[in-house]
Amino acid sequence: MSSRQLTRTIPGWLLLMGALTALGPLAIDMYLPSFPAIVEGLGATQGEVERTLASYLLGMGVAQIIYGPLADRYGRKKPLMAGLTIFTIASVACAFSNDIEHLTLWRIVQALGGAAGIVVPRAVVRDNLDTRDAAKALSLLLLIMGVMPILGPILGGQMLFIAGWRGIFGIMAAVGVLLLVMTLRNMQESLPPEKVVPLRIGTIARNYWGLLRDREFICYALAGGIGGAGIFTYISGSPRVLINIYGVEPQYFGFLFGLCAAALIFSSQLSARLLDRHPPDRLLKVAQVSVVVVTLIGLALTLAGWLTLPLLILCLMGFMASQGFVNPNAAALALSRQGHRLGVASALMGAVQLLSGTLAGVSISHWQSDTALPLTGILAACMVLSWLFGHLARRAAAAGK
Template sequence: MTTLRAALVLGFLAAVGPFAIDMYLPGLPVIGADLGASVAEVQMTLTFYFVAFGLSQLFWGPLSDRFGRKPPIYVGLGIFALASAGCAMAPDVGTLTAFRALQGIGAAVVMVTPRAIIRDLHTGPEATRLMALVMLVISVSPMLAPLAGAGLMALGGWRVMFWALAGAVALSLTLTALALPETLPAERRVPIRLRTMVAGARILMSDATFMGLTFIGAFGFASFFVFIASASYVYTEQFGLSPVGFSLAFAVNALGFFGMSQLAAPITERFGLVPVIRAAVIGFAAFGCALTALVVAGAGTLPVIMAMLFCGNAFLGLVVPTTMVAALDPHGEIAGLASSLGGTLQMVTGGVILTLAGPFFDGTALPMVAAIAACGLLALVLALTVLPRIARARAMAV
């Protein structure tokens, strides 16, 4: 399987979850109005999706270690399709929230398995390069999904978006069946034993490096969750953008993240993993804090917010793939469990941050950028604590 082919197939599969988020972002205010729900209630459809998406990775990872990488994909995508149909027919926000959680359970499988497949195929810089290519394919989601959602909403309302997601599963299943080889041979599969899983989880959770890197990425993801949940209200209500205008603004902000992620592999090869992560986290935190200061000072115009978020997300695009790869590298024998545990911790952290910040969201930019800055500062504190330990360990190993 060539690197390009692997990136295209894995990227398309991994984009299912983000697409399910990004496509319906332009419709959040419309969904709230149609179902008679408040901003907080509509945002809970995102929170429940994130939490279910995160927690369910705990069992998809071990299942992929036991049965191979492909069978769980078939099951998870089937769940996702049924849940999408349920969302399309939801009569109230509570039902929509429940089906969104079920959607998250199904979508989680195509977050866990591509990471584990990458670890099956490569380690080190090669894994970082493939991870970056996968993220390049995923980058289509924040650029095209909101526009697709706005177009579908204009044609037939917000429910059509979920029917479209259900239909897209057919293409994902076809790709899995025809273009994705099984990368975990039978002799390397691990039986599902609760004792083994607990032991593996204990190893991972007692590994300060694994946990530190995972949570650096988690606070980065959390900042993106805050942006996703708030941007449609800020851009449409405070700045008066249309759903299409919001979609374009959202794409510009996301472009910084995914564009810079493509430079992660060559930059880490040249400068080293630890220096790159350190510099990227510092840059991410600095832009978040600077943007918050500008908004407080009354200088938070739409161009300023978009430009600063673009730069901050660019640094974040270096943080996420490097921390993912560095966290998984020492744990190849339990890559599925490590991927699922790491993904769970990151998604649940994002859901918790979003829940804590939710009561402060009022449709203006300040709560959004302040929460993003807080995530950057938390990631920075962790990086300054964990990265020196990694550097010392690598120096001793040489």
């Protein structure tokens, strides 16, 4: 399939990969409006409930290290089906949790299953496409993923009033079952037999060690991963800032959240079209410089006490728009030379992003303030670091290292 065809027509296998990748955002975004209800229902603190999100990110980060070798040994389909089964069972358990400790535990288990929906689709994309088309395909996946930050909080906010926060986890379980059936019936194995990697500790260790020593790969992975940590900072911190500080009603929170997600959707599709004329490393460079400027402006407005709700939303929309360029292009560049170990490369890249997101999520849950400073401060720090690693990755690529 040519690059222009991919822009105009999305093949069925890529739609399925997008739906599977959207599983993670669904498990994150849909329950955000229910934070105050969970606090009240389980007698927990706001920070404890926010840490259920950080625990989910931690579980996903660790699990991806496991799914990578499994996907390179047993193919893409079997590990994915196992992960969807775990996700569904854990979602049901979350719905029946009676204290914050059990909810946190089952969120970790839920993440152990949901991680398959991150590792496998990226590997499938690179099984089928070269670097430029992979960047376009990953941009198209962001279009599908971007629907969840719009629909997730809106659906979660309405479900909160219909069935309470437990009903939200029931919806997650139903989606897990649906995706499991679709994968079983429609997914074709994409790993060629000649590329199967034996499941040996020594082989796995060598592959991961080789990736860690690959400066170009690890710097691009960190550029995208720390950029992604900014998204998790926004996801984790925005309910407190918008609902508790700026007084946005929970049922309207989803609409503001969706406005920022719309910026992500638009920019990801613009990135896909611009790839017909510009290489992914150039788009990544421009986007990273732009987002550093936007987030530093947001931080300066916060410190000056001038950050109104409209200005905050504008800064967040600018931040999310930049991620439509940063995430797919950094991922495609990181995987461009890893065809012989795509599973572990995709896993390590995802783990870097999720572990970075966990650190950012824990930081913002512990940084209590009656202003938006924790949100804007951590966002600015993440974006400066993302730019720095992107710069180092381009230097490594130019040096051929």
